[in-house]
Amino acid sequence: MIRLLCVLLLCLSVLPGRGAAHALDPGYLELTALREGQWRVSWRMPDVSGKPMAISPVLPEGCAASEPPPPSFDGRGWVSGWIATCLQGLAGGTITIDGLERTRTETLVRYELAPGKMQTQRLTNGAPAFTVPADLDSLGVFTSYVGLGVTHILEGVDHLLFVFALLLLIRGRGRLLWAITAFTAAHSITLAAATLGWLTLPPPPVEAVIALSIVFLGYELTLPPEARDQLAQRFPWVISFAFGLIHGLGFAGALREIGLPQDDIPLALLSFNIGVEAGQILFICGVLILGLLVHRLFPLLERGQARLVRVAGYGIGSLAAFWVIERVAAF
Incomplete structure (x- = not known):
């Protein structure tokens, strides 16, 4: 049922022009x-x-x-x-x-x-x-940075597109749960390490690799299930964990721009990460609910879901490939 939403998501991702993006x-x-x-x-x-x-x-x-x-x-x-x-x-x-x-x-x-x-x-x-x-007391720090984390993830089209591609690619609720958990654990590790200064990488290459990770998932979606990467099919959490490490560096870049209160760095870091996870869960729940509604309203679309997934793969991969070129050019 989630797969029935791919065309809608692609339309929403591609329609806004550059001028509208600036205004927002x-x-x-x-x-x-x-x-x-x-x-x-x-x-x-x-x-x-x-x-x-x-x-x-x-x-x-x-x-x-x-x-x-x-x-x-x-x-x-x-x-x-x-x-x-x-x-x-x-x-x-x-x-x-x-x-x-x-x-x-x-x-x-x-x-x-x-x-x-x-x-x-x-x-x-x-x-x-x-x-x-x-x-600013501890409660103020917590609520402020949770809100900033939720806002960041819900406005991060590239991160959401990666999560959406995972939802399309992984079959089975158990595997999907493990993959999302691995993605969460991985980006939490690198978010903390980069924010605390233990790991330092320049933002432009990180952003380019994030886009490249979406290209990989888009390519996998264009293939029939039997032709997809066996590691991704059997152990999707491994792929999710590996790419989650890169996405965590992207979250850390945003948090560095926001800044951390010097007296409450651990609390602010934890709160921001909680906000990111809350936003991610909101997005996943929204996709699942909308997918269920589409499934019940348009049951005949289930027959063509394999074709829709393939179309979504080309759309996701093309958009992400454009981001790769754009971000590499920005070096």
């Missing part, structure tokens, strides 16, 4: 503490049809800022920076992204109450402002 990119605001009462403001706006998105940061009341320079395009978004003076500090003040409520995107805010103590907050169109806490 997140904004980014960073407030770096300099000396008493001063912060360096780094602001990045998504690109919309060659112009910066109409959103802007509003710092807490009482903050005075130098005249920000006109934003410049960095190839993906519009960036600007200036110095803000907040003599009363940031704690207890409200940071707002004006105009965010009229968009479909979000903004990641990183701020320091004091040098070296970075905190993170995610703002959305439904919650475009927040009050800066004097200190």
